[in-house]
Amino acid sequence: xxxxxxxxxxxxxxxxxxLVGPKGMPVAAAPPDGxxxxxxxxxxxDLELNDVRRxxxxxxxxxxxxxxxxxxxxxxxxxYLWTFEYDNIPENLEEEMYRLHDALEQRRxxxxxxxxxxxxxxxxxxxxxxxxxxxxxxxxxxxxxxxxDNDRLVHSMDERLDRLEDxxxxxxxxxx
Amino acid sequence: MVTVSISEAExxxxxxxxxxxxxxxxxxxxxxxxxxxxxxxxSRKGSRIVESLVEKELVDREDTVYDGHNTYYITPxxxxxDFTLLMAGDMLSPFIGEEEVDPNSDAFSQWIMNLAYQE
Numbered sequence: 001x002x003x004x005x006x007x008x009x010x011x012x013x014x015x016x017x018x019l020v021g022p023k024g025m026p027v028a029a030a031p032p033d034g035x036x037x038x039x040x041x042x043x044x045x046d047l048e049l050n051d052v053r054r055x056x057x058x059x060x061x062x063x064x065x066x067x068x069x070x071x072x073x074x075x076x077x078x079x080y081l082w083t084f085e086y087d088n089i090p091e092n093l094e095e096e097m098y099r100l101h102d103a104l105e106q107r108r109x110x111x112x113x114x115x116x117x118x119x120x121x122x123x124x125x126x127x128x129x130x131x132x133x134x135x136x137x138x139x140x141x142x143x144x145x146x147x148x149d150n151d152r153l154v155h156s157m158d159e160r161l162d163r164l165e166d167x168x169x170x171x172x173x174x175x176x
Numbered sequence: 177m178v179t180v181s182i183s184e185a186e187x188x189x190x191x192x193x194x195x196x197x198x199x200x201x202x203x204x205x206x207x208x209x210x211x212x213x214x215x216x217x218x219s220r221k222g223s224r225i226v227e228s229l230v231e232k233e234l235v236d237r238e239d240t241v242y243d244g245h246n247t248y249y250i251t252p253x254x255x256x257x258d259f260t261l262l263m264a265g266d267m268l269s270p271f272i273g274e275e276e277v278d279p280n281s282d283a284f285s286q287w288i289m290n291l292a293y294q295e
Contacts, residue, residue, distance in 0.1 A: 011259040014268050062273075090254035096262055099277050100269045106279040107288065156292040160261065167258055169204050169251075 002033045003086040012089055015096075019062055023047075024055030031084035035068075038080060056082055063088045094168075101164045108157045117145040185232045192217065196225040200235050201252050207240070208248040226250055265294030 006012055007029065016028040026045045038056060042049045059065035064086060070079045117131035118124070119138035125148060126134065136145045164170070189197065192215070199214055200206060206214070212222025226248065229235045233253065240249040262269040267290050270283035278284065 009259065011262060011268070014263075015259075015272060018268055018272050090257065093259050093262065094254040094257055096269055096272055097257065097259075099271050100262060103271060103277050103279040103284060107284065110280065152292045153288055157288065160264075160291060163258075164261055166204075167261060 002031050002084065003089075006086055006089055007031075011093070015089070015093060019064075020055040020058050023051050024058065027052055027055040028059065031086055035081040035083050038082065041082075059084070062092060064092070097164060097168055101161065101168065101170065104157050104161050104164070108154060108161070111150050111154050111157070116148040116150055118148040119143060119145050185234060189232075189234075192221070193225050193228055196222075197229055197234055200229070200250050201256055205249060205251040207242045208237075208250060209242060209245065211250060264288070265290035 013029070017025055020028045026047060027041060038049060038052050042052045056065055060067065065082055065084050067080045067082045070081060072079065115128040117126045117128065117136060119141065121143050122138055122140045124138065124140065126145060131145050137143065138145055196211065196215055199211065208223065208226060211226065212219050215222060226237060230237050236251045236253055237248045240247060264287045267287050270281065270287055271277045
């Protein structure tokens with residue numbers, strides 16, 4: 001098996017699981033050294049060929065596997081020889097850290113600029129305008145909504161943004 | 177292709193290379209002209225150390241202009257990043273595997289709730 005050091009990382013395991021799902025995990029979690037065919041993987045891992053192919057194509061779409069095609073001269077059949085490209089995992093996760101950072105910044109603005117009301121029975125949150133339209137009564141259960149303080153949310157977003165900026169060497173917005 | 181694991185590559189570093197790698201990691205990124213001064217080695221030796229670390233894929237290097245001179249900027253590789261920053265409690269960033277990032281999605285609300293109340 002290859003890439004053991006990467007696969008020891010629980011976040012990377014979770015990442016692969018997120019991409020290929022539980023059925024694809026046997027394929028994603030045990031990349032062989034060098035090239036391999038889908039049939040070989042299915043046999044070795046005792047999986048349905050379709051499940052193996054599905055995971056391989058998901059990995060391919062995420063730059064984590066490549067293939068080359070060989071045509072058998074007698075039968076005319078195509079064979080796909082797959083190579084796992086897990087060296088790209090760290091760059092992919094770096095990109096995800098940037099995406100998460102941008103989303104957190106946008107969401108923090110939204111949280112700061114809106115007032116919220118909560119139905120404590122249904123745990124549903126409403127923006128001020130929505131809450132007013134409903135007369136500050138939950139449309140699901142009819143109980144009165146309470147004004148909700150989101151300081152704790154904003155504070156934890158601030159903290160994570162700081163850590164992401166530090167890790168990625170992003171200059172924080174001066175006006176933020 | 178033979179895949180040499182990074183920890184193996186790291187184990188084979190000389191004392192100077194190891195100090196150089198630590199410096200790059202601690203600074204998060206440094207110009208080559210500061211690199212050798214900080215390490216207290218000659219500029220030639222500094223550039224040999226960087227050369228070797230780049231070859232072993234332990235650092236990244238790009239051209240830059242600094243103080244009016246052409247130099248390199250040396251940064252840690254993506255492997256050194258703390259990927260746990262993608263997690264909130266036991267939940268991974270919901271944007272993974274998604275093409276569009278929607279900062280107001282329910283999945284992201286859940287992630288933020290985890291961040292605020294589980295960590």
